[in-house]
Amino acid sequence: MADTDFATVSDALETLRRVFGYDSFRGDQAAIVEHVIAGGDALVLMPTGGGKSLCYQIPALVRPGVGVVVSPLIALMQDQVDALRNAGVRAGFLNSTQDYAARQEVESAFLAGELDLLYLAPERLSVESTVRLLDRGKISLFAIDEAHCVAQWGHDFRPDYLQLSALHERWPDVPRIALTATATEATHKEISARLRLDEARHFVASFDRPNIQYRIVGKNSPQRQLLELLRTEHQGDAGIVYCLSRNSVEKTAEFLVQNGIPAVPYHAGLDARTRAKHQSRFLREDGLIVVATIAFGMGIDKPDVRFVAHLDLPKSVEGYYQETGRAGRDGLPSTAWLAYGLQDVVQQRKMIDTSEGDEAHRRRQATHLNAMLALCETVECRRVQILNYFGQKAEPCGNCDTCLNPPETWDGTIPAQKLLSTVVRLRNERRQKFGAGQIIDILLGKSTPKVTQFQHDTLKTFGIGTELREPEWRAVVRQLLAQGLLAVEGDYGSLVLTEASAEVLGGGRQVLLRREPERAAAAKARGTR
Numbered sequence: 001m002a003d004t005d006f007a008t009v010s011d012a013l014e015t016l017r018r019v020f021g022y023d024s025f026r027g028d029q030a031a032i033v034e035h036v037i038a039g040g041d042a043l044v045l046m047p048t049g050g051g052k053s054l055c056y057q058i059p060a061l062v063r064p065g066v067g068v069v070v071s072p073l074i075a076l077m078q079d080q081v082d083a084l085r086n087a088g089v090r091a092g093f094l095n096s097t098q099d100y101a102a103r104q105e106v107e108s109a110f111l112a113g114e115l116d117l118l119y120l121a122p123e124r125l126s127v128e129s130t131v132r133l134l135d136r137g138k139i140s141l142f143a144i145d146e147a148h149c150v151a152q153w154g155h156d157f158r159p160d161y162l163q164l165s166a167l168h169e170r171w172p173d174v175p176r177i178a179l180t181a182t183a184t185e186a187t188h189k190e191i192s193a194r195l196r197l198d199e200a201r202h203f204v205a206s207f208d209r210p211n212i213q214y215r216i217v218g219k220n221s222p223q224r225q226l227l228e229l230l231r232t233e234h235q236g237d238a239g240i241v242y243c244l245s246r247n248s249v250e251k252t253a254e255f256l257v258q259n260g261i262p263a264v265p266y267h268a269g270l271d272a273r274t275r276a277k278h279q280s281r282f283l284r285e286d287g288l289i290v291v292a293t294i295a296f297g298m299g300i301d302k303p304d305v306r307f308v309a310h311l312d313l314p315k316s317v318e319g320y321y322q323e324t325g326r327a328g329r330d331g332l333p334s335t336a337w338l339a340y341g342l343q344d345v346v347q348q349r350k351m352i353d354t355s356e357g358d359e360a361h362r363r364r365q366a367t368h369l370n371a372m373l374a375l376c377e378t379v380e381c382r383r384v385q386i387l388n389y390f391g392q393k394a395e396p397c398g399n400c401d402t403c404l405n406p407p408e409t410w411d412g413t414i415p416a417q418k419l420l421s422t423v424v425r426l427r428n429e430r431r432q433k434f435g436a437g438q439i440i441d442i443l444l445g446k447s448t449p450k451v452t453q454f455q456h457d458t459l460k461t462f463g464i465g466t467e468l469r470e471p472e473w474r475a476v477v478r479q480l481l482a483q484g485l486l487a488v489e490g491d492y493g494s495l496v497l498t499e500a501s502a503e504v505l506g507g508g509r510q511v512l513l514r515r516e517p518e519r520a521a522a523a524k525a526r527g528t529r
């Protein structure tokens with residue numbers, strides 16, 4: 001504990017007030033700061049907006065030497081460093097965007113002991129000259145930001161992070177603090193193991209964001225549905241709209257502008273200047289909407305984002321949670337709204353099937369998608385489901401769509417059997433696989449050209465499903481997918497059976513389905529705000 005001889009907790013509080021202008025620490029911050037100042041390792045799990053930065057910035061300022069912050073957010077380093085400099089903190093960064101002269105300047109400052117904080121892109125640490133540089137200076141701590149990037153099980157794995165385990169071997173006496181806003185229990189364990197944080201104290205904050213109202217609706221006309229949401233509940237509010245593809249980002253931004261709503265696009269295909277311009281407009285202007293791919297948002301600290309809308313299904317609950325977490329950092333009521341449909345599932349399965357990487361990687365992605373689907377189709381409180389996913393317990397929140405409008409469940413065993421047996425017949429009798437559209441047409445007894453062409457009107461299940469309408473059948477398919485009783489495969493989104501399907505077909509398993517309460521729920525949710 002020799003370190004505490006010259007650095008105490010009151011120094012920390014004094015630094016918090018003098019440099020950052022805040023009166024007191026929040027939540028676990030004080031305990032974390034105290035622990036790291038004393039030289040201990042820490043693993044910090046805290047939701048977005050929880051105040052992770054101060055957990056390493058304060059100890060870096062209080063302990064002698066330079067705090068080295070490893071961060072994958074290269075695009076934000078300049079902003080972060082500028083903000084710190086404005087507060088009088090001596091900060092610099094090293095990443096691939098710099099020219100030689102800029103790098104030299106930072107390196108000299110580091111060696112001269114004229115830096116408090118040095119931000120590093122992870123790949124810098126595989127450059128031997130950087131390691132030698134660090135060896136020649138005095139390091140107060142290592143902060144590993146976005147630590148979930150080290151976990152292959154997680155949703156945002158970055159190979160460069162794997163080498164961070166070497167920090168401990170090379171500098172065994174320097175305390176390390178790893179931080180993330182998203183980690184399931186599996187990811188949490190993996191971070192700890194991969195970074196060799198054996199002795200670290202774990203600080204796990206509640207992941208609950210009580211001011212965010214979670215809502216997930218069926219997608220039929222997503223742009224129109226979004227417009228309705230904005231006009232009825234978020235007139236003039238700042239928000240983020242996430243779309244999967246660059247193309248839909250552009251189209252959706254245009255659509256909003258045409259409808260008189262200020263919006264700008266943001267995706268990796270835009271040139272750096274346009275991106276920077278749109279980002280800074282979003283940060284500075286009131287009531288601007290950014291329509292973006294997931295390239296947007298990491299590290300963005302805008303307190304009054306009133307809604308985050310997803311027009312496509314996120315790939316994982318971690319991603320969804322991180323993206324929706326950008327709403328309502330100021331603690332005021334905010335909306336996380338997601339529209340999702342069967343096509344999302346088909347598209348994402350296809351992306352997984354054709355993705356690079358080994359079988360294990362594909363299996364992980366499929367598991368992430370299944371958890372996301374289960375969240376979409378749950379009949380329980382969304383918040384409970386999300387928090388359980390992160391290994392935390394919660395009571396029904398009374399504020400999400402399923403709490404406000406508890407979906408009724410109904411016994412969907414017979415429709416499920418009808419649908420699955422159509423899939424079986426196509427496979428067994430015809431050696432064919434078809435997507436949901438064709439299977440639903442068969443069940444509804446529709447003589448479409450495609451039905452006639454393949455003589456699907458001669459199947460025994462043709463026309464046996466007229467008790468449900470088309471959207472209801474789509475909901476059945478989605479829920480069977482979410483429950484693992486059906487799977488999607490191949491380029492055309494063919495429906496195929498799973499091992500569990502047999503139990504349903506054999507009558508040994510009841511299938512409970514959620515009745516779609518969308519319209520009623522939306523109306524009620526509006527009324528309560």
Ligand code: ADP
Nearest residue numbers: 022024025026047048049050051052053054301
């Ligand atoms: P995270 O990295 O966990 O998303 P940040 O470190 O960006 O969160 O902090 C979120 C916001 O909360 C920032 O605007 C930050 O200045 C503010 N903040 C953090 N800690 C405190 C505190 N103790 N008192 C007041 N504001 C704080």
